[in-house]
Amino acid sequence: MARLTLDSLAMTYGHGDPILHDLSLAVADGQLVSLLGPSGSGKTTTLRIIAGLLQQTSGTIKVDDEDISRVPVYKRGLSMVFQSYALFPHLTVFANVAYGLKRQKLSKADITAKVTAILQTTGLTDLAERYPQELSGGQQQRVALARALVVDPRLLLLDEPLSNLDAKLRVAMREEIRRLQLQLHTTTIFVTHDQEECFAISDKVAVLNQGKIEQYAAPEEIYHHPQTEFVARFIGFENFLPVNGTVADHAYRVGDQTVAVAGPTKPDAKVLTIRPNQIQLSPDDQGLSGQVTIRTYLGSAYRYTVDSPLGTLQIDGPTETPVAIGAPLHFTLPADQLLPLEA
Amino acid sequence: MLDRHNHVLQLIGVIVLALLILPLGIVVVTSFGTEPTISFPIKGFTLAWYANIWTQPAFVDGFQSSLTIALLASLLALLIGVPAVYALTRFDIPQKAWFQTLFLSPTLIPEIVIGFALYQTLVIAWRLPLWPSLLIGHLLLCLPYVIRLVTSSMLHLDPHIEEAAWTLGTSRPRAFFTIVLPNIRTSIVAAFMLCFINSFNNIPISLFLNGPSQNMLPTAILNYLQNNYDPTVSALSVVLMLFTAVLMLLMEKLLGVGALTTTETN
Amino acid sequence: MQKANRFLLLIPAALGIIVFALFPLIQIAIPTVTSGANPIALYTQFLQSNYDLQVIFRTLTIATVTTVITVLLGLPTALWISRQSVSWRQFLSVIILFPILTNAVVRNFAWIIILGKNGVLNNMLQALHLISAPLTLLYTNTAIVIGSVYLFLPIMITTLVDSANGLNPEIEEAAAVLGARPFTILREIILPQMAPAILTGAILVFSGAMTAYTTPQLLGGNRHLVMSTLIYQQAMTLGNWTNASVVAMVLIVLSLIVLGLLRWYTGRLDRRVDHA
Numbered sequence: 001m002a003r004l005t006l007d008s009l010a011m012t013y014g015h016g017d018p019i020l021h022d023l024s025l026a027v028a029d030g031q032l033v034s035l036l037g038p039s040g041s042g043k044t045t046t047l048r049i050i051a052g053l054l055q056q057t058s059g060t061i062k063v064d065d066e067d068i069s070r071v072p073v074y075k076r077g078l079s080m081v082f083q084s085y086a087l088f089p090h091l092t093v094f095a096n097v098a099y100g101l102k103r104q105k106l107s108k109a110d111i112t113a114k115v116t117a118i119l120q121t122t123g124l125t126d127l128a129e130r131y132p133q134e135l136s137g138g139q140q141q142r143v144a145l146a147r148a149l150v151v152d153p154r155l156l157l158l159d160e161p162l163s164n165l166d167a168k169l170r171v172a173m174r175e176e177i178r179r180l181q182l183q184l185h186t187t188t189i190f191v192t193h194d195q196e197e198c199f200a201i202s203d204k205v206a207v208l209n210q211g212k213i214e215q216y217a218a219p220e221e222i223y224h225h226p227q228t229e230f231v232a233r234f235i236g237f238e239n240f241l242p243v244n245g246t247v248a249d250h251a252y253r254v255g256d257q258t259v260a261v262a263g264p265t266k267p268d269a270k271v272l273t274i275r276p277n278q279i280q281l282s283p284d285d286q287g288l289s290g291q292v293t294i295r296t297y298l299g300s301a302y303r304y305t306v307d308s309p310l311g312t313l314q315i316d317g318p319t320e321t322p323v324a325i326g327a328p329l330h331f332t333l334p335a336d337q338l339l340p341l342e343a
Numbered sequence: 344m345l346d347r348h349n350h351v352l353q354l355i356g357v358i359v360l361a362l363l364i365l366p367l368g369i370v371v372v373t374s375f376g377t378e379p380t381i382s383f384p385i386k387g388f389t390l391a392w393y394a395n396i397w398t399q400p401a402f403v404d405g406f407q408s409s410l411t412i413a414l415l416a417s418l419l420a421l422l423i424g425v426p427a428v429y430a431l432t433r434f435d436i437p438q439k440a441w442f443q444t445l446f447l448s449p450t451l452i453p454e455i456v457i458g459f460a461l462y463q464t465l466v467i468a469w470r471l472p473l474w475p476s477l478l479i480g481h482l483l484l485c486l487p488y489v490i491r492l493v494t495s496s497m498l499h500l501d502p503h504i505e506e507a508a509w510t511l512g513t514s515r516p517r518a519f520f521t522i523v524l525p526n527i528r529t530s531i532v533a534a535f536m537l538c539f540i541n542s543f544n545n546i547p548i549s550l551f552l553n554g555p556s557q558n559m560l561p562t563a564i565l566n567y568l569q570n571n572y573d574p575t576v577s578a579l580s581v582v583l584m585l586f587t588a589v590l591m592l593l594m595e596k597l598l599g600v601g602a603l604t605t606t607e608t609n
Numbered sequence: 610m611q612k613a614n615r616f617l618l619l620i621p622a623a624l625g626i627i628v629f630a631l632f633p634l635i636q637i638a639i640p641t642v643t644s645g646a647n648p649i650a651l652y653t654q655f656l657q658s659n660y661d662l663q664v665i666f667r668t669l670t671i672a673t674v675t676t677v678i679t680v681l682l683g684l685p686t687a688l689w690i691s692r693q694s695v696s697w698r699q700f701l702s703v704i705i706l707f708p709i710l711t712n713a714v715v716r717n718f719a720w721i722i723i724l725g726k727n728g729v730l731n732n733m734l735q736a737l738h739l740i741s742a743p744l745t746l747l748y749t750n751t752a753i754v755i756g757s758v759y760l761f762l763p764i765m766i767t768t769l770v771d772s773a774n775g776l777n778p779e780i781e782e783a784a785a786v787l788g789a790r791p792f793t794i795l796r797e798i799i800l801p802q803m804a805p806a807i808l809t810g811a812i813l814v815f816s817g818a819m820t821a822y823t824t825p826q827l828l829g830g831n832r833h834l835v836m837s838t839l840i841y842q843q844a845m846t847l848g849n850w851t852n853a854s855v856v857a858m859v860l861i862v863l864s865l866i867v868l869g870l871l872r873w874y875t876g877r878l879d880r881r882v883d884h885a
Contacts (some may be wrong), residue, residue: 356689
């Protein structure tokens, strides 16, 4: 239950390239914030620096108003759930969960009461005397979560905690994490490379690329208004049309074509982007025309790869009226769906 | 954290490694000394002690018979051990556990006792010459290595590849030689090397089974040390260390990088 | 394949062990129960002799102390090695392996040079004016322990490095995040996970040190006999073969008891680890 402020974090290993550049982030009390990015983007490094498992090259970390930048890991009073769960294999579920409380030198009675309560909350009561090796992946995940939450941490850090679970369990567990996080009002940092997963449970999402935050906003904002081409690509925009210039205040020049947009044009725009399902097929042979080169069945739609005067485009079409490979396809780009990006 | 930069771990690690290497280093240095008895540090430099090794028939003969016995014992251990392992891992033998215990039982008997018992039975009671008795003793030393290493590699080998060979019209013995053997090659080479080294270095078994007519190198050195304290033994030690180094290089060449460090050594 | 043929493959090895290991063992065991007044007479006589009890006690003490020292030195060394980069780890492992493959006579000989009256250590201490007359270091129980530690430490380290390499570093990090300091992590997280390997190493070192011949022979001399050197002395110096057999039987039984105990304890530890 605390605010987290990262100010100008930088991290370089040895003489190599920097892993993090000047990373700043503010997380409000009780929020769940995701660090989203591909592998190598610096999200796990950031999390490990917050935990104190890595020492940043420069920059500060504050919890509320306390500067913890140089506090050793075992004194930070945070909790972390690891990708491998990192349960202590020689301890029972009960002893695993009790471990952090023991380190805080709580009385035996207090420890028993707290552990019993969190095991109840996480549905682990019946497994208390089992060893980690005797549990399923999902159960191990719950134990890791209970062990992290029972110490009533100022900050909960989750390092890709769902990546070792199968798809169905993943959805159930992420909802469980969100439920517990809201119930206990624990400020939480969640590291993931899965955008669906993080959009589902986050208050805010920070998209990381090469050690920098590209965008930090609510999931809805990121989904609809990505600010950079990297963010747009990462969250499912497939079409990127390079812009040569503007035409008055309502259209851009793409190749030798003119593409109209809603609202005033931005003089610095570099690309126009649109999702495959936002491009409209025109049944009456109106608009632009291209040739289908690849057709993929997605279940709910066909995705066509189309050679068009604007370049190669990904366009979704209805399953009722398939277009054959090699056949022409007519489409329009809705002006209000096209998104100009400046970077 | 207890990572590679932890100073306490590093300090102990470096001291322990130094303690493992330094004594052997001292032996190397003393082998070049000019004093008639071993001294350290040395006062002058000579290679005379290396030449002196060859003037000692016990060492020269001992090296020859140790080499012969080690090679023969390792080969024999493979010859009778590999078929036994194959039978145990591929056939449904009801007394499997019983056989496995039997094959590993020599490891439970202290080597000095094996030597003594063989001396009593083979040499005294059966009046067998020393040479075959030594070979038998070293064979007993080697067999458990073969059983252990080859069993673990047979258990890791997919039994279906052999079945695939049969369905392609290969006879069972032929499938063993063309399909199974190439796939357990590494463990066989490793077992051979371990057998060879342990047989070559063995003392307790050879102790009872050698005599004036039948020297083994390690026991010859032991006897020499009873009466002499000159750098000949240092020089011979250096030769043996070089021999070990060559064997290690050979193992690495035959088994690949890393095999050295993962092979079970006891 | 015919059923009989399956056994044909087993027969050479089985017969070899029965005829050349088990039968000779029984051969030397028989006189120990037939030549006394009653079957256990020779054993009670052996176990009532102060001198022989001293040998047993010395044997067990040396093996125990050696095992404890190899664990204490081997554990930090193994942890240190396992935390190096892969190429360093391989290099260090080769350094550890080299003494294992080097002849035990050579390795003990090195300590004769170091511990002797005019040995390296005495010379050094005298040169530093820490002692005025040479210390008696060689031909003592301490010398046997030093030699045994030198002989078996690499085996302990190799066993422990294998286990330490398998540790998940995130488990230690999890303990650190929950408030455990480095030494607490070592004691409460690393040691319990490595306990089975420590026991495996202890079994190897204890049984090796207990039955070793070369080290007590070269570094202990005639006045510090252990059971293996006693067997040789009884048989070859004194020609008392039956007595040698009695010592051999006691040595086998003692080593089986110790091994059995350690294995039983290892089995109890395995219960929590191998349930997967």
